[in-house]
Amino acid sequence: MSFIYITDEGAKLQKKGDKFLVGRNLEILMEIPKEIIEGLVLIDSVQISSDAVVELLKLGVPTTWISTHGKFYGRLESTRNVDVFKQRRQILSQESEFAVKLCKKIAAAKVHNQLTLLRRYNRREEEHAKEIASLVTRLQILQKNIDFVSEKEKIMGYEGASARHYFKALGMMTPSPFSFERRTRQPPRDAFNSMLSFGYTLLMYEIYTALCNQGLSPYFGFFHALKNRHPALASDLMEEWRPVLIDSMVMSLVHHHEVQPEHFMRSEENDGVYMTREGRTIFLRAYEKKLRTMNRYLTGEHSYRKSLTIQAKKFSQALMAEEPEIYEPIRIR
Template identity: 40%
Template structure:
């Protein structure tokens, strides 16, 4: 199946003879058969005809609208996947404090574990004692999560572990991409700019997976409800952040696939943003990563793409919610 990302400004999307056509004013034309299309992401000033919108809705193909820098605007999607019975169970599960605490503890423990694995992989050759100390402190926090009795306590451990994690990463990142820790809205350096865009793309992978399983992406179990924020999609993506985005960004930066000149700085806001060609490159790298295969799920003994694994986990989460049985859901853990 194909995912269409439209990053070129002033591109027009239309339907012609069973194909979706992306046409730029300068004459560049790209066409994909509709039967092969699974999702569309429009960035910046790309436009879509009304007939194209109607056809995508009929076929249940969602369209995500992002700014040219990756800020989410909204989505166009069919309601055919809405499962109100399942969503009622989801809302009830969200009121079950014990269920939510156990779910959150499992997710956060897996996230910290995965962050530790990433650090160990990169410190294997660098061998910085300070990184080892951060890893040790994170391991203590991972153990503490299992004893937590409330979600605010769990999120406190998660925040502390993330501070250790990004401090350790900052010691190992290519000096041309040096950063002092996580920052966003806006990102103030190239490394954070890549992380922010990667997390946005990942969020709408989990969002789509949840919608396709009939769950409500805005009714979270761990993250608090917030106007306009898909809390359950944020819940589901936490375990995948280090696995997909952090490992991808480290690979790009350490491998020299991008350089400091691939970014622009807005002197007024201080935001560091990807240039147009850099944005296209990163989207390509992200697609390659999300389509690559691994075998990190405990429930299956075969390899599957990360995209399919996220969809699989969304289905397991739906089953977990409907049965109100937290033992059904096993967060992904790197080996």
């Protein structure tokens, strides 16, 4: 089974027999047997025929459209898994004790994973070692503070403060062509932030799909505030995974020189920095490799993509039983 990313400008996806064809003008770029498609991501101006749309709906293949800048356009999805009773429970649980306890668990796990990643890279850091060590200490204090509060606003306040310290430290550990001072988005102001934003968008809709498959609504969360058109629950469950999957992957890309400054360009439209087509190809290859990497953090040995599915199922079980203990966020070592 494969996740397919179609990035060729002007390409068109069509169905022919038991295959999908990706073509441009009169040239066939790719033939994809329908049995192997696990998910589909179309970037910017890729077109899709109506018969391909119908077949993807029949197969239940999640199909996502994003821009070359990583902006989410929309998704093609069926309603076969919608469970209104679970979604009603989501709405009723938003301000409950269940929600607060889950917020604490996920916020604490996220900070733990941030600390683990910083410690991995601080071992080789010399120039900023003392300043990074100080930031790590602040993160440790904030992590402990999360355990002693029971208001969602305070939990989010500590989580936000930890993120600022974390990204400041991460920027110091990054090789000079990709070093940065803080997290920037909409638009990203540097190459490192550009990769983070693109990766978070991809990860968000991996989790979105996993939640939909459990019959849940990705839009009713328990941590982030409700906002029109924002999948709050997918964003909530993504928090523990950001350092584990995207931040660590981007650090690997820059430290192993797999991406170069020439793989990025500055937009004249908004002064943001974005990946070139070649840069996106390198990034998507690394992203797929990361999601298919096996791990033992949850029960048994699974790919990280399977782990996302397991966590969505665990959340569903915890929600319906109203027992936050059922859900255990990932904590890397």
